Amino acid sequence: MISAAFLEKYVTREEIWDMIFSMPGIEDMGQEEINKMIDDKKAHQQTDQVFLDTHGNQTWLVMEGDWGGQIYLSVPIRYVGEDVGEQQLQYLLSRIDRQAWSVNEGDGRSLYLRHTNKAESGVSGGMGGGLLFDGLWLYGEFGPMTVEVIRQALQLAEGTAVKIGDS
Template structure:
């Protein structure tokens, strides 16, 4: 796929706060990339903001959750991402994991591998973590009642 060049004939760079997979999908489908929010703080103050965690370079969406339900610190979210990534893609040794803040509405889909993800009014997690019976524990971390996963 040929990347667009800017006015200086340089290759466009995907901003760090964009999921590369969703950024490229938007470009390929002629959609704007205006759903991305560039910081945890801005996401806390943005209506309809969600935190989205992914692994394997967007090959698996781990979770989505409205920011209005996030009562933990940004550091705790990053620890949760590291724990989920170790469970799902430990072979990647931390490469390819990402946490993104995006504007969405319940019913939206989240582009990504392994079925992508869903946007719900509450916490959504990938079936792999449901099968491991981690929903309640993940919810406790996001709610600020736990520092990290213990299972």
């Protein structure tokens, strides 16, 4: 599963702190202890891990281009290798974006995490949007070579299901 460090940028602090307040024993802590925990970097890492452990099965990595006009891919974060970091994700996104929208020169591309408890649901976006399912979903214009590049870049486990198109 993707590393807890990745969450620093893509999950809001409010979502993470909601996790803190659902941690066992938090109700027995005083305000001073909670404030200390909020300032403690180790606590941030622990709450990030709690988020992953609790919501990893319900959270997808989504990459898009053209300001949401095209959803490129989605994959449950639990399938993304824990050594995959921000730099690798941004590089992969730039490669996919150049293939799909070479005229944009990088404008309008983004990646984000989508949390939902509804597997097989959609991702809103132009050109038919995208699909969240238990595996890697790719927009229809991408072929087998792109699948292999993405599989390697995301360090997806062998046997991870792949679906191309039909959002």
